[in-house]
Amino acid sequence: MAALTARRKRTDAPPEHPALPKHPAPPPSRNTAVLVGFTAVTNLADGVVKMALPLLAAQRTDAPLQITAVALTFTLPWLLFALYIGVLADRFDRRRLLWAANALRMAAMGGLTVAAATQGPALPQLLVAGAVLGIADVLAATSASALVPAAVPPARRERANAWMVGAETVGQEFAGPFVGGLLLAAGTSLALGLTGVAYALAALSLLLLAGRFRPAPPPSGTVAVPTRRRIAEGLGFLWRDPVLRTLSLVVAVLASVWGAWLGLMPLHATTAMELGPREYGVLLSALGVGGLVGAVSVTWVNRLLGVRRAMLADLLGTAAMVALPALTTNIWAVAAGALLGGTGGTLWSVNARTLAQRRVPDAMLGRYSAAARMFTFGAMPVGTALAGVLAAAGGPRPAFGVFAAAALATLLPFLKYLTGAALRS
Secondary structure (H helix, E strand, C coil), rough: HHHHHHHHHHCCCCCCCCCCCCCCCCCCCCCHHEEEHHHHHHHHHHHHHHHHHHHHHHHCCCCCCHHHHHHHHHHHHHHHHHHHHHHHHCCCCHHHHHHHHHHHHHHHHHHHHHHHHHCCCCCHHHHHHHHHHHHHHHHHHHHHHHHHHHHCHHHHEEEEEEEHHHHHHHHHHHHHHHHHHHHHCHHHHHHHHHHHHHHHHHHHHHHHHHCCCEEEEEEECCCCCCHHHHHHHHHHHHHHHHHHHHHHHHHHHHHHHHHHHHHHHHHHHCCCCCCCHHHHHHHHHHHHHHHHHHHHHHHHHHHCCHHHHHHHHHHHHHHHHHHCCCCCCCCCHHHHHHHHHHEEEEEEHHHHHHHHHCCCCCHHHHHHHHHHHHHHHHHHHHHHHHHHHEEEEEEEHHHHHHHHCCCCCCCHHHHHHHHHHHCCC
């Protein structure tokens, strides 16, 4: 009888299973290095391309409108396609989207390399290649930003964002144009071919990422949502959150200020400041150096001042960046302003990304990232165009003054809506 009871207890007992962890294992630390490496290589290549293609266009034509059109192909996709690509980033594996972006980049560079080795790339080829590279940039930037929370644990996310933003700034604004000039001097085919190889190596590095990078699927039985409605959901989420809404509106103004500075400085530097190519290169390099300083110091600055004061420093630094050319033609003073602007821009970008990754659900990160960047990159050409109109009417120095006032005007909504309690919520 005892044996029968014991056997029944063994039979009725639930089957034994190995203990399951209550929480998934944290992503490996190498993910941060992979993402930073991917960002550094691709943005270095982007910096080479964005310098090389307009220069190649200038060798084919002396029409300013056509040369400007080649440069415009890099940023116009942010206005035309960013919201749609944000939907893709919330539906498909984000690492595969990064591979797709680099495949587009390699195809564009391959076509240009073949053309350069024969008769040289014609203007239509440069326009098409620029548009493909611009779309790939939107796809890569949106997918990479949305991928970070799945690849990097919260404790290391601020540092990862800092190094990624620093790699973007240094690659596109400092190292990329410098390396591009050296490569083009060695040969157009060599420059374009090596840039394509850089995109390929960056794509291969993503194989080292560990984790799951596809957004969580919707519950079974959920009705498929049309693309336009998904875009509206992303924009509505951004607009309903007072912190995210204020961040986007403020950064739109700051981006227009940056567009004005970049658009006005070549004329101001060569006329009022009487700078040669070497001195002008030193002036522009201050932006990249500032970005690197911001990337290295953001964690220390956040601990010393707090996130809110660190972001406030960017508003003041950007205002100084455009105010100093209005007040003086001294190269070192203007370069110091550029250094402050580059440093503050990195502080803002790192903290804004980290805040968004904490506040935005994973299923919405792609659409939010695309919408937020659309505010940034869409405002830059607007600022450039407005600065040109103001400079034509009264000269560059008054135009710099107008945009300095615009940067200072962002202090009011920032101080009102981005309180310490709001940023911590």
